[in-house]
Amino acid sequence: MSDWYRDFANSGVGNTITKQLGLPRPAVLRRYEPGQPLLPGPVVIGSAGEGRLRDEVTRLLRDAGVTVVSPVAADGSSGGERFGAVVLDATGLTGPADLAGAHDFLAPAIKRLRASGRVLVLADPPGGTTSPAQAAARQALDGLVRSIGKELLDGSTANLVHVPLGAEGALGSPLRFFLSGRSAYVDGQVLTLAAADLPGGEDADRPLAGKVAVVTGAARGIGAAIAKVLARDGAHVVAVDVPMAGEQLAGVANEINGTALQLDITAADAPARLVEHLRERHGGVDVVVHNAGITRDKLLVNMDAARWNSVMAVNLQAQLDITAALLAADGLLKPDARVVCVSSQSGIAGNRGQTNYAASKAGIIGMVRSWAPEFAERGATINAVAPGFIVTEMTAKMPFGTREVGSRINSLQQGGLPVDVAETIAWLAQPGSGGVNGQVVRVCGQSMLGA
Amino acid sequence: MAAQTRQAAIVGGNRIPFARSNGAYARASNQDMLTATLDGLVARFGLQGEQVGEVVAGAVLKHSRDFNLTREAVLGSRLSAATPAYDVQQACGTGLEAAVLVANKIALGQIESGIAGGADTTSDAPLAVNEDLRRVLISLNSAKTLQQRLKALAGIRPGQLLPEIPRNAEPRTGLAMGDHAAITAKEWEIGREEQDELTVRSHQNMAAAYDRGFFDDLVTPYLGLSRDNNLRPDSSVEKLAKLKPVFGKGEGATMTAANSTPLTDGASAVLLASDEWAAERGLPVLAHLVDAQTAAVDYVHGGEGLLMAPAYAVPVMLARNGLTLQDFDFYEIHEAFASTVLATMKAWEDPAFCKEKLGLDAPLGSIDRSKLNVYGSSLAAGHPFAATGGRIVASLAKTLHQAGPGKRGLISICAAGGQGVVAILES
Numbered sequence: 001m002s003d004w005y006r007d008f009a010n011s012g013v014g015n016t017i018t019k020q021l022g023l024p025r026p027a028v029l030r031r032y033e034p035g036q037p038l039l040p041g042p043v044v045i046g047s048a049g050e051g052r053l054r055d056e057v058t059r060l061l062r063d064a065g066v067t068v069v070s071p072v073a074a075d076g077s078s079g080g081e082r083f084g085a086v087v088l089d090a091t092g093l094t095g096p097a098d099l100a101g102a103h104d105f106l107a108p109a110i111k112r113l114r115a116s117g118r119v120l121v122l123a124d125p126p127g128g129t130t131s132p133a134q135a136a137a138r139q140a141l142d143g144l145v146r147s148i149g150k151e152l153l154d155g156s157t158a159n160l161v162h163v164p165l166g167a168e169g170a171l172g173s174p175l176r177f178f179l180s181g182r183s184a185y186v187d188g189q190v191l192t193l194a195a196a197d198l199p200g201g202e203d204a205d206r207p208l209a210g211k212v213a214v215v216t217g218a219a220r221g222i223g224a225a226i227a228k229v230l231a232r233d234g235a236h237v238v239a240v241d242v243p244m245a246g247e248q249l250a251g252v253a254n255e256i257n258g259t260a261l262q263l264d265i266t267a268a269d270a271p272a273r274l275v276e277h278l279r280e281r282h283g284g285v286d287v288v289v290h291n292a293g294i295t296r297d298k299l300l301v302n303m304d305a306a307r308w309n310s311v312m313a314v315n316l317q318a319q320l321d322i323t324a325a326l327l328a329a330d331g332l333l334k335p336d337a338r339v340v341c342v343s344s345q346s347g348i349a350g351n352r353g354q355t356n357y358a359a360s361k362a363g364i365i366g367m368v369r370s371w372a373p374e375f376a377e378r379g380a381t382i383n384a385v386a387p388g389f390i391v392t393e394m395t396a397k398m399p400f401g402t403r404e405v406g407s408r409i410n411s412l413q414q415g416g417l418p419v420d421v422a423e424t425i426a427w428l429a430q431p432g433s434g435g436v437n438g439q440v441v442r443v444c445g446q447s448m449l450g451a
Numbered sequence: 452m453a454a455q456t457r458q459a460a461i462v463g464g465n466r467i468p469f470a471r472s473n474g475a476y477a478r479a480s481n482q483d484m485l486t487a488t489l490d491g492l493v494a495r496f497g498l499q500g501e502q503v504g505e506v507v508a509g510a511v512l513k514h515s516r517d518f519n520l521t522r523e524a525v526l527g528s529r530l531s532a533a534t535p536a537y538d539v540q541q542a543c544g545t546g547l548e549a550a551v552l553v554a555n556k557i558a559l560g561q562i563e564s565g566i567a568g569g570a571d572t573t574s575d576a577p578l579a580v581n582e583d584l585r586r587v588l589i590s591l592n593s594a595k596t597l598q599q600r601l602k603a604l605a606g607i608r609p610g611q612l613l614p615e616i617p618r619n620a621e622p623r624t625g626l627a628m629g630d631h632a633a634i635t636a637k638e639w640e641i642g643r644e645e646q647d648e649l650t651v652r653s654h655q656n657m658a659a660a661y662d663r664g665f666f667d668d669l670v671t672p673y674l675g676l677s678r679d680n681n682l683r684p685d686s687s688v689e690k691l692a693k694l695k696p697v698f699g700k701g702e703g704a705t706m707t708a709a710n711s712t713p714l715t716d717g718a719s720a721v722l723l724a725s726d727e728w729a730a731e732r733g734l735p736v737l738a739h740l741v742d743a744q745t746a747a748v749d750y751v752h753g754g755e756g757l758l759m760a761p762a763y764a765v766p767v768m769l770a771r772n773g774l775t776l777q778d779f780d781f782y783e784i785h786e787a788f789a790s791t792v793l794a795t796m797k798a799w800e801d802p803a804f805c806k807e808k809l810g811l812d813a814p815l816g817s818i819d820r821s822k823l824n825v826y827g828s829s830l831a832a833g834h835p836f837a838a839t840g841g842r843i844v845a846s847l848a849k850t851l852h853q854a855g856p857g858k859r860g861l862i863s864i865c866a867a868g869g870q871g872v873v874a875i876l877e878s
Contacts, residue, residue, distance in 0.1 A: 236497075243664075243666075243667050243670070243672070243677060244672060244677045245672075246491070246670070246671040246672045246677065247487075247491075247671060247672045247673055247674075249494070250490060250491045250493075250494035250495075250671050251490075251494075253494040253497075254490055254493055254494050254499055254529045257497070257499045257500070258494075258497065259494065259495065259496065259497040260491075260494035260495055260671075261495075261668070262667045262668060262671070263664075263667060264664065264667075267664055269664070273664075280733070280735055281733045281734070281735075282733060283733070
């Protein structure tokens with residue numbers, strides 16, 4: 001489904017009208033394509049205080065083929081090249097006074113940011129200090145970055161990554177993700193890394209080469225997009241959906257040279273059947289994406305048990321049961337396995353008429369956080385991705401007004417696409433993303449709901 | 452050629468749900484259905500772009516344009532376009548015969564993998580030009596002068612506008628297959644109630660198999676259908692008893708629309724391979740095709756029932772394999788009609804038939820009914836002629852695999868023209 005308003009706002013006459021009337025001006029977002037350079041322009045790196053990440057970030061970016069410029073040269077002269085991204089190393093913050101350095105660097109740099117530019121702030125987590133002043137300064141970045149996200153125009157985003165001491169080696173994959181077109185609709189997010197032993201030398205264009213990935217709910221919508229992106233990145237995808245959706249499922253599997261597995265994930269023997277299938281056909285599994293979900297909306301006071309139970313069974317209990325079965329099956333889940341669970345904005349913000357859905361999607365976040373330490377011990381990760389307003393067949397059926405408002409109340413002033421969710425999941429599935437564990441990444445264009 | 456033969460492995464199968472005639476698949480052609488079925492198989496086993504040794508399939512009711520039906524379906528599918536294919540047709544035995552042909556080439560080492568299948572539609576059936584009109588048109592086509600053309604055209608009569616409609620009848624007797632079966636039912640004194648009981652069990656077994664997910668990796672939905680729409684889970688002997696007979700005449704007519712298979716549309720396919728081919732791809736071996744046999748009876752002048760040929764084929768195959776009729780864990784006797792299944796079993800129990808017709812010293816004996824058609828058969832699923840063999844082979848292979856190694860299954864399929872195709876599978 002096309003975004004008619006975005007297309008209008010980006011046309012000649014639409015540009016003039018929306019500017020003069022002060023209407024939302026959603027941009028055409030920069031989205032990832034294989035072979036694309038990481039960024040369309042150079043990165044300017046600055047520091048607030050004496051940071052420890054600048055050299056590492058510079059090295060990582062140069063390895064990724066990105067030109068890195070320093071703020072001194074970028075500052076004074078006018079008419080210089082515009083930046084693809086602005087990166088602030090704020091690991092040197094000792095107190096609020098150091099934040100002035102952040103302002104001094106960011107203000108002129110952001111002025112020269114290109115469309116679909118990126119602002120990325122790297123900092124220590126606020127919890128890792130005993131000094132209230134330092135904690136205050138670190139926490140202040142949260143408000144700073146989220147506000148920048150709301151000020152940025154033209155499809156640009158701002159995100160904050162907490163890099164605790166010792167987790168510097170895990171920075172590469174998140175850094176590349178947040179700067180690239182893969183994170184087009186990820187805005188205003190705060191991510192905390194953990195130390196992890198990571199393999200090196202993965203193919204940037206096919207980071208999932210040789211991996212076996214399971215995607216539930218893969219017959220259509222976001223699930224089909226996830227299957228396609230994982231396959232594009234090199235994975236063999238086992239596409240799972242209910243038998244009823246088998247015709248579309250086979251179409252998806254055939255399009256991406258994957259395989260179709262018709263399975264009702266709520267059946268009592270579903271975890272055992274999935275384990276057996278993966279063992280027999282693939283000898284194990286590297287990536288599991290719990291995407292299958294249903295809605296049975298009704299106000300709580302009018303909701304019958306069937307609506308409540310079916311949503312809980314599909315959206316939450318099946319994820320718990322299948323994950324437990326995979327963990328219990330000896331050697332089935334590969335040591336560096338990646339499990340990604342699809343939560344929802346409704347699970348964070350709540351949504352009228354969706355008590356069952358929101359409860360199930362919030363439950364996923366609890367599950368992910370609880371399992372994260374056990375996964376870390378294996379060298380594996382488990383994370384949640386919470387989509388916001390994503391344009392699918394389902395949203396196409398919404399009333400016009402609800403859909404238009406729903407899709408505009410975020411910093412990017414537009415709905416996301418299934419591929420945006422898929423890109424985030426495919427990133428979390430990468431071997432190099434081992435430092436991201438127990439996190440909830442929202443793909444919502446910095447939605448105003450639940451922010 | 453290989454010095455030794457080997458048994459072909461059955462890796463798995465796929466079919467579309469079977470649809471009652473002029474219903475869900477009214478606008479689907481044999482080629483549409485067979486292509487969709489192959490694509491479902493490709494998706495299940497990751498065969499995109501794979502060059503399979505051979506694809507063998509067919510249809511009983513076939514348009515003349517479908518002379519290369521299977522090859523055309525392959526070209527339209529996600530299999531490699533370099534996959535050879537050919538058509539076979541042995542009436543209702545087509546699907547099983549196709550599996551036997553593929554298995555035999557694998558056994559001989561001529562191919563490493565193959566797909567056997569079949570499709571049939573009674574909705575999109577071929578209508579032919581009236582035979583008289585066809586002659587006129589042929590002479591018109593061969594006419595060289597205007598005079599000859601006018602003379603040929605003068606032969607056209609209004610009555611010739613009536614098309615030739617394919618009939619489910621034997622060309623040599625003019626009797627519908629059901630009428631033939633009714634004769635056999637009467638001869639073997641097959642009662643109405645036992646036919647209805649067998650029918651109800653078929654529906655119940657199949658409904659239960661669907662409910663426990665047995666068909667999850669055997670069926671792929673098609674055109675909005677995810678289960679066979681002939682299936683009646685709530686079928687009961689009391690309900691069936693109310694139906695009027697449709698085959699046979701007068702008193703003692705027992706065969707109704709329920710205990711006879713309806714006209715159905717559908718398609719099926721089975722993936723066979725050498726054990727090595729399957730292992731290289733991480734694909735399962737559900738069972739092996741051990742042996743097969745065909746037989747034919749003279750139903751025109753010889754006094755044998757049209758659908759009794761499997762009764763003759765089975766003992767020949769048992770003798771060759773040193774087996775008795777009781778040496779099987781599962782039996783698949785195609786339910787063309789409930790009475791056919793019952794008459795076949797009764798014949799095997801009958802000392803006179805076994806001695807005089809089969810030349811055996813003792814009767815083959817009876818079959819444990821609890822091992823018969825355990826996930827339902829054609830009375831429940833329906834019977835798109837050429838698709839039935841593939842349905843049975845894949846389902847039986849899975850059943851044997853689930854039961855564990857060394858389990859044995861017998862398939863018996865009767866076919867028009869007084870023929871029968873039977874086979875043994877073993878896990």
